[in-house]
Amino acid sequence: MDSGMNEKTTAELEHLRGLIDGVDQQLLHLLRKRLDLVAQVGTVKHGAGLPIYAPQREAAMLAKRREEAKNMGIAPQLIEDILRRLMRESYLNEKDVGFKQVKKDLGSVVIVGGKGQLGGLFSQMLTLSGYQVNLLDKDDWQQADSLFADAGMVLVTVPIAITCELIREKLTQLPADCILADLTSIKTEPVKAMLEAHSGPVVGFHPMFGPDVGSLAKQVVVVCHGRSPEKYQWLLEQIAIWGARIVEAEPERHDSAMQLVQAMRHFSTFVYGLNLCKEEADIDTLLQFSSPIYRLELAMVGRLFAQSPELYADIIFAQQDSQHAIGDYLDNYREALELLKRGDRNEFIKQFQSVAKWFGDFAPQFQRESRIMLQSVNDMKTN
Amino acid sequence: MDSGMNEKTTAELEHLRGLIDGVDQQLLHLLRKRLDLVAQVGTVKHGAGLPIYAPQREAAMLAKRREEAKNMGIAPQLIEDILRRLMRESYLNEKDVGFKQVKKDLGSVVIVGGKGQLGGLFSQMLTLSGYQVNLLDKDDWQQADSLFADAGMVLVTVPIAITCELIREKLTQLPADCILADLTSIKTEPVKAMLEAHSGPVVGFHPMFGPDVGSLAKQVVVVCHGRSPEKYQWLLEQIAIWGARIVEAEPERHDSAMQLVQAMRHFSTFVYGLNLCKEEADIDTLLQFSSPIYRLELAMVGRLFAQSPELYADIIFAQQDSQHAIGDYLDNYREALELLKRGDRNEFIKQFQSVAKWFGDFAPQFQRESRIMLQSVNDMKTN
Numbered sequence: 001m002d003s004g005m006n007e008k009t010t011a012e013l014e015h016l017r018g019l020i021d022g023v024d025q026q027l028l029h030l031l032r033k034r035l036d037l038v039a040q041v042g043t044v045k046h047g048a049g050l051p052i053y054a055p056q057r058e059a060a061m062l063a064k065r066r067e068e069a070k071n072m073g074i075a076p077q078l079i080e081d082i083l084r085r086l087m088r089e090s091y092l093n094e095k096d097v098g099f100k101q102v103k104k105d106l107g108s109v110v111i112v113g114g115k116g117q118l119g120g121l122f123s124q125m126l127t128l129s130g131y132q133v134n135l136l137d138k139d140d141w142q143q144a145d146s147l148f149a150d151a152g153m154v155l156v157t158v159p160i161a162i163t164c165e166l167i168r169e170k171l172t173q174l175p176a177d178c179i180l181a182d183l184t185s186i187k188t189e190p191v192k193a194m195l196e197a198h199s200g201p202v203v204g205f206h207p208m209f210g211p212d213v214g215s216l217a218k219q220v221v222v223v224c225h226g227r228s229p230e231k232y233q234w235l236l237e238q239i240a241i242w243g244a245r246i247v248e249a250e251p252e253r254h255d256s257a258m259q260l261v262q263a264m265r266h267f268s269t270f271v272y273g274l275n276l277c278k279e280e281a282d283i284d285t286l287l288q289f290s291s292p293i294y295r296l297e298l299a300m301v302g303r304l305f306a307q308s309p310e311l312y313a314d315i316i317f318a319q320q321d322s323q324h325a326i327g328d329y330l331d332n333y334r335e336a337l338e339l340l341k342r343g344d345r346n347e348f349i350k351q352f353q354s355v356a357k358w359f360g361d362f363a364p365q366f367q368r369e370s371r372i373m374l375q376s377v378n379d380m381k382t383n
Numbered sequence: 384m385d386s387g388m389n390e391k392t393t394a395e396l397e398h399l400r401g402l403i404d405g406v407d408q409q410l411l412h413l414l415r416k417r418l419d420l421v422a423q424v425g426t427v428k429h430g431a432g433l434p435i436y437a438p439q440r441e442a443a444m445l446a447k448r449r450e451e452a453k454n455m456g457i458a459p460q461l462i463e464d465i466l467r468r469l470m471r472e473s474y475l476n477e478k479d480v481g482f483k484q485v486k487k488d489l490g491s492v493v494i495v496g497g498k499g500q501l502g503g504l505f506s507q508m509l510t511l512s513g514y515q516v517n518l519l520d521k522d523d524w525q526q527a528d529s530l531f532a533d534a535g536m537v538l539v540t541v542p543i544a545i546t547c548e549l550i551r552e553k554l555t556q557l558p559a560d561c562i563l564a565d566l567t568s569i570k571t572e573p574v575k576a577m578l579e580a581h582s583g584p585v586v587g588f589h590p591m592f593g594p595d596v597g598s599l600a601k602q603v604v605v606v607c608h609g610r611s612p613e614k615y616q617w618l619l620e621q622i623a624i625w626g627a628r629i630v631e632a633e634p635e636r637h638d639s640a641m642q643l644v645q646a647m648r649h650f651s652t653f654v655y656g657l658n659l660c661k662e663e664a665d666i667d668t669l670l671q672f673s674s675p676i677y678r679l680e681l682a683m684v685g686r687l688f689a690q691s692p693e694l695y696a697d698i699i700f701a702q703q704d705s706q707h708a709i710g711d712y713l714d715n716y717r718e719a720l721e722l723l724k725r726g727d728r729n730e731f732i733k734q735f736q737s738v739a740k741w742f743g744d745f746a747p748q749f750q751r752e753s754r755i756m757l758q759s760v761n762d763m764k765t766n
Contacts, residue, residue: 031457044395272651351657
């Protein structure tokens with residue numbers, strides 16, 4: 001009985017696994033039932049024009065379930081994680097129902113650059129909400145005049161490098177009431193260009209997510225007001241109905257944050273990949289020796305290089321000022337390397353402690369958050 | 384009926400939410416039942432000394448469930464994610480049952496540095512497996528001789544900077560049959576020191592995870608063989624029973640990989656935090672403007688500073704050679720910054736493409752993996 005499988009062990013395990021299979025069947029039926037009920041909630045909300053994501057209701061429901069779980073000797077975090085995963089699925093399914101159309105008399109929407117990924121996503125969301133959407137791509141400019149003639153909104157989503165030029169040259173003859181909006185990831189220059197080109201309502205957006213999200217639920221959309229906000233208030237409501245959270249910002253403040261959040265971060269990730277390549281690192285070996293945290297970090301680097309080089313060049317080269325942030329990082333890196341070369345462990349620890357102090361309560365908060373993420377990464381391992 | 388809540392909407396939503404509550408009650412009961420059944424599987428496995436993590440059985444079970452889900456119109460990924468989360472919970476619960484003791488006649492285990500976090504984790508796992516464990520910390524050396532006298536294994540887990548010195552000075556008089564092992568995150572020097580200090584069985588380990596993992600299931604433990612592997616084969620089996628995967632490596636190859644995986648990565652994360660601090664970035668603002676990917680990256684930086692500066696100093700300063708890898712990164716960063724300053728977008732794209740080519744199939748694989756992770760991050764958002 002002491003080592004390995006024998007007949008009795010095999011039989012016992014088989015019996016228990018049969019029972020687990022039975023529980024899993026019931027689980028699948030329950031999931032089906034819950035998805036259907038939430039879809040019905042979606043239909044009712046759709047009719048009433050309510051947003052699909054209701055943070056307070058969600059928090060209250062989760063708190064109740066956590067309490068019930070605790071009373072049954074189940075870890076509260078377990079039921080919370082499972083329900084959050086289920087909610088994601090329901091958000092995805094919202095698309096099948098469609099969304100309430102906030103503005104009934106808009107006329108058509110023209111998406112300039114609509115055949116790009118982000119343009120495609122907005123085209124889909126607008127169509128699902130009952131709007132008539134026309135795509136205008138670089139080869140279709142001969143149709144532009146007729147499309148613009150009855151446009152209620154023109155949405156620009158072309159590469160950053162050509163955004164302002166395109167706005168200034170091609171979008172000066174829009175109908176007076178037409179809303180001019182863009183989705184560029186920097187905001188100062190595009191909003192300025194739109195205000196100059198068009199005398200009607202103007203608004204700039206920056207959707208803070210990649211085009212591969214399945215749903216806009218809980219995603220952030222930054223809005224920079226241009227002119228006549230009362231004319232596009234419905235659009236903010238529409239985006240909220242899709243589940244996203246609207247964050248208002250001054251274009252300059254947004255762009256300055258983006259130097260750190262986007263340009264510098266993407267740049268150092270690019271250099272990290274470049275460095276691995278030049279060092280001729282063996283990715284297989286690195287993965288073999290990887291802790292969950294390093295695997296996650298390597299995946300974040302690798303994902304960059306699965307995407308469009310032009311897109312990242314656009315983001316990194318977009319703002320002249322990003323060079324300062326990127327240059328500062330280089331200086332700090334060089335100084336820290338000097339510490340290392342001198343073997344000055346004490347100074348390293350001193351600097352570490354002052355950064356930790358600066359992070360304050362965010363450091364333990366980030367540690368808790370990342371622990372949950374790392375556990376998810378570990379869950380996914382298959383060998 | 385067109386905008387916002389009215390009485391009928393409220394009543395409909397309340398009714399549906401009541402039904403969802405009912406489904407969730409059933410869900411909780413099912414979870415309780417499944418956890419209990421898996422605990423019974425654990426007890427049977429415990430008796431037979433089988434590992435708690437069985438990759439093939441797990442893969443087969445998931446494939447079956449995915450198929451069943453598909454037939455019910457449920458996304459296969461949904462049931463897979465939920466079951467993986469449940470399996471994690473069951474691994475955590477394994478601890479309540481304890482683990483099979485592979486080696487019955489070992490004598491006691493002495494953990495040198497046993498009051499540290501990693502020492503504490505191994506002490507717990509060994510105790511749960513029926514071994515008698517004694518902790519020896521820096522203030523207990525007067526007891527050392529009596530503890531070593533009947534030790535079947537001495538496990539060293541003290542800061543890297545003092546590991547080799549401690550081994551050479553304090554561990555030269557162990558019983559001839561005693562296994563000498565360590566948990567240091569570099570391996571060449573410690574294994575060499577152990578072989579010199581002790582003539583009996585010697586083995587080096589590097590657990591590739593933080594001490595805050597709840598369970599060893601699916602975690603990686605690197606093993607570097609020292610001397611007389613047949614004498615500690617049982618220990619590798621014991622670690623496998625805890626659920627971990629053993630990866631064998633030459634000490635030099637391991638240490639060389641660690642320069643990239645640990646030293647350089649931690650160093651650049653340190654500089655990233657230092658840089659944010661010096662730029663006086665406003666974390667609240669950064670978070671407000673964060674996409675899920677940046678929030679994840681910021682959390683990975685912040686978590687470093689919630690931990691011990693000494694631990695990271697140890698890792699970064701441990702290997703002289705790490706300076707080369709760290710210095711190379713600096714050179715690559717500087718060159719890339721020159722590109723940016725020259726505005727040489729074409730060369731950036733060219734280099735990007737050659738790194739992408741070097742990543743090969745790993746790039747899209749990492750993109751898929753990270754997409755799943757980012758979705759989990761988004762699930763966790765509460766506002």
